[in-house]
Amino acid sequence: MKYSTIYKDALLGDVLPFWEENSLDLLNGGYFTCLDQKGKVYDNDKFVWLQGRQVWLFSMLYNNLESRETWLGIARSGIEFLKKNARDEQGNFYFSLTCEGRPLIQPYNIFSDCFAAMAFAQYAKASGDHEAADIAKQTYRNILERRRDPKGIYEKSTGVRALKNFTLPMILSNLVLELEPVLQPDQVENTLDTCIDEVMGVFLKKDSGLIYENVNTDGTLNDSFEGRLINPGHGLEAMWFIADIGVRRENVALIRRAKETVLRLLDFGWDDRYGGIFYFMDAKGYPPQQLEHDQKLWWVHLEALVALAKVYQLTECPKIWAWYEKVHQYTWTHFPDPVHGEWFGYLNRQGRPNLTLKGGKWKGCFHVPRALYQCWKTFEKIENKNTV
């Protein structure tokens, strides 16, 4: 079977139906994301990251794949729930809500806002809803205002060891393109310049070839738990964002650097003993503080497949293809659940499910379908080129 068909069938025949059948809160709007192995709801709290991401996913499919009314309706349900319940008086997005929409956890960081901005922008494009477009714009502006102090009063650091974190430039390098329809062109290009500088020039270090999660504010390395932390999945996800920017800008050198970084991160992050990519590592090989460091997570492997497929499509590098096949083999034999559908999220080091949930506080309707869609479309390009 063609690779594109594998991804298409999994997306349309397995993963989307699973979420369509099990996740909709028809009473309150929005989505249940805590789904057990069979898809049964085991907890009904609503996590704003995952509400926004599911809106985004169904809106994106409506915009890019097929204008199915059911998909737009699913997205609308989440948007209305978010509009009504998810913001505090300053327009910051809460972290979590009860299923009815009462706020549970305060806006203690700006990631809820990032995923909400993606959601409102894609939905605005799908629906023509001007209010959604305005909220996307306002939220993006709010993210930029808060970016120098994203945790605000919830920041526990004294500032004695001032670090900056990789996540925000990484997310922005994707988010700014999501928001492009509602932003000024020069704002988009300036932000992309900054993101490339930060991701490839500050957090990616030449000596090791690794991407660090935290560096000193002057960009130098910091020898502490936070400063030694490597999250290979994060780096791999960022590399396909960078490859997309490389295509947009026809920047071959940038694509080549993304390719080299993908190879290095996989070489560093691969578990030679049991297969799969580690979740957290210490750059110096010291014990990481995360007890789950050696687990194999669904999103890490899916983001790796997207990065490898895209970079292969752009470079036809044989080393990239060898890694694609290795990660494909591991991912497709370990994560999909052949009995109850959808994908397991959390495997132990040995590759067996540590938790059998299909969704929870962090896993929702996002990484699996987004990656399946991205790989499907990328392999179509690869296959069409080969048959020309």
Next chain:
Amino acid sequence: MKYSTIYKDALLGDVLPFWEENSLDLLNGGYFTCLDQKGKVYDNDKFVWLQGRQVWLFSMLYNNLESRETWLGIARSGIEFLKKNARDEQGNFYFSLTCEGRPLIQPYNIFSDCFAAMAFAQYAKASGDHEAADIAKQTYRNILERRRDPKGIYEKSTGVRALKNFTLPMILSNLVLELEPVLQPDQVENTLDTCIDEVMGVFLKKDSGLIYENVNTDGTLNDSFEGRLINPGHGLEAMWFIADIGVRRENVALIRRAKETVLRLLDFGWDDRYGGIFYFMDAKGYPPQQLEHDQKLWWVHLEALVALAKVYQLTECPKIWAWYEKVHQYTWTHFPDPVHGEWFGYLNRQGRPNLTLKGGKWKGCFHVPRALYQCWKTFEKIENKNTV
């Protein structure tokens, strides 16, 4: 070999020498706690929980076992470091410091203060240092003042789902006895009354026989991730605190309830497949949110041994003895490191070390030596009784 001898030999011949040789910061005072498998320092940040706990441990041994000057000197080094560096202007204890003593993480909870109070009180008793006694008293007062809102500005909950947490009444039931020399007698007894009511009457639920980590402020159960959370090791540790209070008050009924709870928690928390006690569980059997839920932690098993030994000494219950032997067998064959000494802290579900560190951000010189000391002295009582 007698059980008391096993514990005594491990304490005096292995564990204490490991920390005496590897953990002392002779330049700045205080202790390195991030020690790799061989005892080598891999990170020099100082975590106030662990600084306080190591002061407490060496002071306690000086007070109760033998007045060795080296032990008092080790404790003094930590006390001077804490006096000089560990408090903010309001007298709250930071969470962590650089090795030189500069504050890194703010006092975002009151647990640093709890372990500091224990440290200053035991050290005051050992040394006769009046300033240390005063700091112990002030810190205890500060803990009581902050207990209704222990996280202060760092609290992320909106209050819509107001929960109270088991940790504070559990710690207080032990802390108040540690502080007894510097408190008024009626304050001690009133606090003990409250702790017994909270631990045995609110967090311990009759229907399930389980101790819940979080309940609604009115004491009822809450059906959420937090409200369903069970930490068997926490409950087992609390049961030996309660057994100690039962002895102090000659309250046979209280000891009997502690015994029943120990049996229930072990029955619920034991991993029938691979052995050992799970770290986190969901009371309803749903997927817990902690990815490390199925790991086997050193302190859980050591606290279980202390609880079982103490309750057996008090009740001679055969079911308790059967559990003692089962937990003893698992613990002593999995946690001690026969090659480099001291104990592993973190095993995967299958019982193999997931991290080979001997100390880190959370594991220091505390649970292993405290439990070895407690079991040693408890088995002496059991063995002396049997030979009379």
